[in-house]
Amino acid sequence: MGQPTKTIHVHRHQQHLKWSRDIPPVLTIESGETVTFDALDGSNGMITKESTADAIMEFDVEKADPGFGPIYINGAEPGDVLKVDILDLQLGDWAWTAIVPGFGLLADDFPEAKLKIWHIDPTLPYVKFKEGVHIRKAPFLGIMGVAPGVKGEFSTIPPLETGGNMDCRYLTAGSSLYLPIRTRGALFSCGDGHTAQGDGEVCGTAIETTLTASLRLTVCKNQPWVTAPQFQTPPLKQALSASDINSDKGEYATMGIDSDLLEATRKATRSMIEWLTCTKNLTREEAYMLTSVAGCLKMVEVVDMPNYGIVMTMPLSIFVTPGQPNGVAH
Known part of the structure; x- marks a missing residue:
């Protein structure tokens, strides 16, 4: 009888609201191991499927966009690169999109709070915006990053050269992300699940949801060209089903x-x-x-x-x- 498969899991309560090299890791792993993260959405539970627009007015931005982790990877040293292989992303059963007063590209044009709650049917390849408008599911993590190399605490909301809240819709299952390591152990965290998003996320939110993510974390040596996040996407036919391609x-x-x-x-x-x-x-x-x-x-x-x-x-x-x-x- 073979040895049981090792399970490495980060839970929803294992989170932080700032980037810092001084946050104690929740787990220590070896390079090349796979970790599963149970990540809340970017509201950190402040918005529920029963919420109304009132929840937007009560939203505490200081509690938003948590990172789940951090993970210490043995052998990771400043100057190395962390390769994050995105193996699997499983969506929750609901999501939300909001217009937040004072936030977004056209904040002056849209001063009133609005909240949309989405139903996510696991049997369908899309989510329904309204009658006649379907958005294809393309889940990704908005936040993936490692700790900065300088002392201090940094907000999780703006992205950094070490990653963080990049909101990059191309980092779907099958993609690989490369992050410059700036502190020993790398201290990797992730979060901010999305069902789908456009380039720009102009109103300030995507289709925000919980995600269960399986990521393989590997330390790479001698890759000096990686001084900020870089990534590689899978071939189109791997990223999209044939029906999706033909529907273009x-x-x-x-x-x-x-x-x-x-x-x-x-x-x-x-x-x-x-x-x-x-x-x-x-x-x-x-x-x-x-x-x-x-x-x-x-x-x-x-x-x-x-x-x-x-x-x-x-x-x-x-x-x-x-x-x-x-x-x-x-």
């Missing part, structure tokens, strides 16, 4: 032109919201949320000074014919 119907894009990159980004986003409200029967608040969970910002022109060109794209495959269970695009 192209994109609609809106462009913002301005001498200021941030203002060009706002213009592109506002134009997409206008298109969605005029052509897809969405309220302005619904359109803003949809740009955050499905719209993707791209820099299409940055050399013809003094103006920059930023576009927001929206996949047309998310718009389906009502009554078609598999989602047939218009």
